[in-house]
Each structure stands twice: as structure tokens, then as C-alpha cells.
Amino acid sequence: MSEWIWLHPDCLAADNPAYLKYPKADALFVFDEEEIEAEEWSLKRIAFLYETLLELPTEIERGNVVARLLEKQPTKIITVDSVNPRFRAHVQKLEAQLPVEVLPALPFVNYRGNLDLKRFSRYWKRVEPIVFDK
Amino acid sequence: MERSFASRQELAEYLAQEFPTAAARDAQISPIPGGREAGEAVLAAIQPDRYGFDRNYLDGHVSRLSPYIRHGILTLTQAKEFAFAMVKDRLHAAKFVTELAWRDYWQRLYAAMGKGVWEDREEPKTGLPPGAYASQLPADIATGETGLACIDSFVRELRSTGYLHNHARMWFAAYVVHFRRVRWQAGAAFFLSHLLDGDPASNNLSWQWVASTFSHKPYFFNRENLEKYTHGLHCKRCPVRGRCDFEGSYEQLESKLFRIEAR
Numbered sequence: 403m404s405e406w407i408w409l410h411p412d413c414l415a416a417d418n419p420a421y422l423k424y425p426k427a428d429a430l431f432v433f434d435e436e437e438i439e440a441e442e443w444s445l446k447r448i449a450f451l452y453e454t455l456l457e458l459p460t461e462i463e464r465g466n467v468v469a470r471l472l473e474k475q476p477t478k479i480i481t482v483d484s485v486n487p488r489f490r491a492h493v494q495k496l497e498a499q500l501p502v503e504v505l506p507a508l509p510f511v512n513y514r515g516n517l518d519l520k521r522f523s524r525y526w527k528r529v530e531p532i533v534f535d536k
Numbered sequence: 537m538e539r540s541f542a543s544r545q546e547l548a549e550y551l552a553q554e555f556p557t558a559a560a561r562d563a564q565i566s567p568i569p570g571g572r573e574a575g576e577a578v579l580a581a582i583q584p585d586r587y588g589f590d591r592n593y594l595d596g597h598v599s600r601l602s603p604y605i606r607h608g609i610l611t612l613t614q615a616k617e618f619a620f621a622m623v624k625d626r627l628h629a630a631k632f633v634t635e636l637a638w639r640d641y642w643q644r645l646y647a648a649m650g651k652g653v654w655e656d657r658e659e660p661k662t663g664l665p666p667g668a669y670a671s672q673l674p675a676d677i678a679t680g681e682t683g684l685a686c687i688d689s690f691v692r693e694l695r696s697t698g699y700l701h702n703h704a705r706m707w708f709a710a711y712v713v714h715f716r717r718v719r720w721q722a723g724a725a726f727f728l729s730h731l732l733d734g735d736p737a738s739n740n741l742s743w744q745w746v747a748s749t750f751s752h753k754p755y756f757f758n759r760e761n762l763e764k765y766t767h768g769l770h771c772k773r774c775p776v777r778g779r780c781d782f783e784g785s786y787e788q789l790e791s792k793l794f795r796i797e798a799r
Contacts, residue, residue: 413608415572438555441736442729444562446698448555449548450732453570454609462537464554482608485647485737510612510640519648525641526634533616533633534626 406430406476407460408496410467410489412507413482414454419505420480421459427480430471431455433464437488468495476500482507544569566698566732568603575604584619588631594701594766599632602733603699605639612636639738646737653740654721656749662714663795669713673722677712684781685774686762687711698732703765709746710756714793715781720747753796758782758789 407420407429414431415421421429433448455462463470471479478501481493496502511529518524530536537554541547544565552559568574583597590596604610616636619629626633646653676682680691690704700708705727712723724743728734744750759782763771771777782789790796 411607415609415611418608433555438558441734442561442725443558443734444564444695444698444730445548445551445555445558446562446564446566446730447732447734448551448558449544449565450568450570450603450698451607452547452551453544453574454572454607455570456539456541457571457573462539464537485643487650490650507608508611508613510616510636517644519641519645522638522641525644526637529637529640530634533637534630 404428404476405478405480406471406474408432408467408471408479408481409455409458409460410481410484410486411451412484412486412489414451414458416458418482419507420482423505424480428474429458429460430474431458431460431462432467432470433462434467434488435465467492471496472499478503480505561729562695564696566696568600568697568699568732570603570609572604572609575601575609578604579610579615579618582615582619582622582632584629584632585623588628591631591635592703592765594703594769598701600699605636606733606735606738612640642735642737642741645741649737653736654724656747657741657744658749660754661748661752661796662754662793663797664717669717669719671719671722673712673718673726674716677716677718678726683775684711684770686766686770689770694727694730698730700731705742706746706755707757707762709743710754711781713743713747714754714756720744720749754794756786756789756793758784758786 405424405427407424407427409429409431413420438448479496480503483504483506493502493504511532513529513532517528538550541550548565552563578600582599582601586597587599591598601610601615605612605615616633619632620626623629677687677691680688682688687708690700690708694700709720709723712718713720720743724740727739728736731739741750746755748754759771759780762782774780
């Protein structure tokens with residue numbers, strides 16, 4: 403029984419917020435077979451991710467993400483936020499079972515308020531001055 | 537799963553056994569290596585100032601950072617800070633940093649749209665009815681056997697490396713959607729299957745930009761444009777040189793491809 407970091411395909415760095423905050427926690431990455439089939443991944447992406455994972459302190463499994471995580475009998479799961487709807491669905495299922503701490507990913511830009519996303523030009527009008535420190 | 541491999545070949549063979557359906561789709565692995573160390577080497581080689589001048593050329597100074605950024609191996613902020621540190625004036629890295637911002641923009645839209653990235657965001661502006669577009673990607677495109685040297689070359693590169701220059705992605709998407717009249721979703725799924733940086737938001741919304749369901753007009757190109765930015769690499773050896781689908785002025789192609797009423 404322990405705390406587990408859940409690594410997913412959007413946060414594969416040794417200095418991601420989960421590793422930084424919980425340096426002693428175990429970590430697990432699960433190749434999401436449902437996602438691989440839904441997006442029809444070829445072997446290239448799997449190999450690219452696998453090579454990346456070999457540099458990280460993590461266990462690697464494949465199958466159903468939620469089931470594989472729960473098999474570890476964690477007391478708590480720590481992960482890094484993602485906008486991927488599949489990630490959000492997994493978090494919801496996990497939260498029904500145990501505490502899940504979703505750490506924010508480092509933002510590209512700190513913008514307070516709602517951004518108009520109708521076109522890139524509208525977004526960029528607001529964001530550009532912040533990015534360039536104008 | 538295993539963590540120790542004597543070589544990339546051994547890794548590839550192991551993964552083909554573990555993921556047989558993915559291997560059945562395409563068992564090649566990319567020469568582009570995964571990992572932070574590899575990503576940092578790619579980052580160290582960027583030339584953001586030159587990127588601003590020649591990024592639209594196939595041999596331009598593009599960064600090839602996308603597979604690393606897409607998977608959080610490197611962050612947008614790391615790439616931005618690195619680029620700023622390389623130039624005397626931040627404006628010299630402006631184009632490069634703007635392209636990083638596109639990724640942020642797509643991700644923000646993904647948060648708002650979710651699975652909606654698979655649906656038309658707006659009405660297409662091609663003047664054609666939905667029924668004009670095929671739902672499946674024709675086999676000759678997927679296998680790189682169209683007879684068009686450029687398109688077939690893009691498919692071979694995509695399938696063997698999992699990477700394509702952005703301009704090649706745009707030409708390919710325009711070919712699929714407008715010249716072959718295939719639904720953008722079929723092309724987007726093909727890209728997601730093979731791209732190392734495959735992300736449903738960046739990928740699908742870019743296809744929608746080409747298709748005109750997320751822009752005010754369809755994107756298309758003519759042979760002159762492709763020849764210019766490829767330095768004629770494909771046209772020189774193309775079996776249908778001088779008589780391909782892309783011959784003609786933009787006005788001629790527009791009237792051939794679309795039913796856009798004059799305003």
C-alpha cells in the first residue's frame with residue numbers, strides 16, 4: 403500500500419510536477435490499449451514512448467489504465483493534468499475509488515481571465531505581450 | 537514489461553510481439569529516438585533566427601521538437617526560454633515562439649472541445665455538399681502509390697519516420713481533402729496513426745484549417761508553390777511532371793476544386 407505516480411503520454415519527463423513533489427513514490431505507465439486501438443497507433447509511437455520510459459524511474463505495463471493502476475493497491479494516485487478527454491475519464495473513475503492528486507502542468511503562459519479562442523489571432527493578441535514580456 | 541534491451545532492433549522485436557495489432561498496421565520503428573536526452577540534443581540544435589526566414593522550405597531550419605513537446609518530454613516554456621537565450625533580440629525568435637504558441641492554443645481548444653475535435657467546427661466554405669466527400673482514405677494514398685512523386689514521398693517518409701515537415705502536412709491534407717475529396721477525418725486518422733507527435737487537437741484542428749471547417753477559406757496549393765518550397769525535389773523525377781493534378785494558377789484550381797460563389 404503506497405502512493406503511486408501515474409505517468410501518462412502527456413507528462414513524460416523526470417522533472418514533471420509529480421516526480422518533483424513525490425520523489426520517493428513509485429510510478430506506473432500503462433500503454434492504454436483502448437487508446438492505441440481507437441487511434442490505430444502504429445508501432446512507431448509505441449517505440450518512441452517506450453524509449454522515453456526507459457529513461458524514467460517507472461514500471462511499464464499495458465492494458466486497461468484504471469485496472470492496472472488499482473492492481474497496485476495504491477493509497478493515493480498522483481498525476482499531472484492533461485486536457486485529453488480520455489485522461490479526464492480515467493481520473494473520474496479513479497476518484498470514485500481513492501484520492502487522486504492532479505498537479506497542474508507548467509503553463510506556457512499565465513493568463514488570468516477567459517481567452518477568446520475563435521481564431522488564433524484573437525488568442526495571440528492577448529497572449530503575445532505576456533510571452534514577450536512587453 | 538521488460539526494461540533491458542541490447543539494441544533498438546531487440547526493442548522493436550519485443551514491442552512487435554507485445555503489440556501485435558499495432559505491428560500489423562506498421563511494424564517499422566522511427567529513426568527518431570525517444571527520451572529526454574534525445575530531446576535535449578534536438579533542442580540544442582535549433583536555430584530560431586533562421587527558422588523565421590526559411591521554415592516553409594522542406595530543407596529549412598525547422599526544429600523537429602514536436603514529438604518531444606507533445607509528450608511533455610520537453611515543455612513549451614523550456615523551448616521558448618532556450619530560443620530567447622539564443623538570440624540577441626527576442627524578436628529574432630518571434631516566428632519560432634509563435635509556433636510554440638499554436639500548440640498552446642490547440643491545447644486550450646482541446647480543453648473546451650474534447651472529443652468535438654473530430655467534428656466540423658464550422659460549416660465548410662468549399663461550396664460542396666457533405667456527400668461530395670468519401671469517408672475512407674483511398675488505398676493508393678495510404679500505401680503511397682498515387683503516382684504523384686511528392687505525395688508518395690510524403691507517405692513513405694511518414695510511415696518510416698513518423699514525422700513530416702509542416703508544409704508537407706499541409707500539401708498532403710489539401711491533396712486528400714480537396715483534390716481527392718475525402719473527409720478530413722479520414723486523413724486526420726491516418727496521420728494520428730503514424731505521427732510520433734500525433735495529438736488529436738493539433739492534428740485534427742490543422743486538418744480542419746485546411747478543410748475550411750476552421751478557417752474562412754479552404755487551403756490549397758499549386759505545383760509552382762510545392763516546387764518552390766521543395767526546390768523541385770519531387771517534380772524533377774515525377775512520372776506525371778507537367779500534367780499533374782496541381783498544375784495551373786490558383787484561380788484555375790479554385791474553380792476546378794470548389795463551388796465558391798463570387799461575392
